[in-house]
Amino acid sequence: MANKRQHSPEFRVEIVERMLAGENVMALSQKHRLARSMMYRWRDAYRRRGGGGMAKPEKSSRQQAEGDNREQKLRERIAELERTIGRQAVDIDFFKGVFKRLKESPKAQRPGGEAFTRRSGE
DSSP states (O other), rough: OOOOOOHHHHHHHHHHHHHHTOHHHHHHHHHHTTHHHHHHHHHHHHHHHHHGGGOOOOOOOOHHHHHHHHHHHHHHHHHHHHHHHHHHHHHHHHHHHHHHHHHHHHHSOOOOOOSSOTTTTT
């Protein structure tokens, strides 16, 4: 897989300004090992947004909507998991109380195996 290089906005502006000044695009491309198609995208972005628009490529409205939708789904999932944790905490507290009462009850103190009811016929 090709290694993606990151170019600073200043470098991009420099290349675009050299292109606009009339420098040979093929020579620039070879010298800096850049794809000409990328250089032309930089030029078009520079023409639309100026030098400040070279920092990050614009996200399409579709990409933005997908990102917003994914974020909303993740927030809903987090809320669902937090509710589940809350229910589990209530269950744990309930059962702790039940076990505590069982340990403290007098019946639990008695030795097992004895019958506490009378036999029929007695």
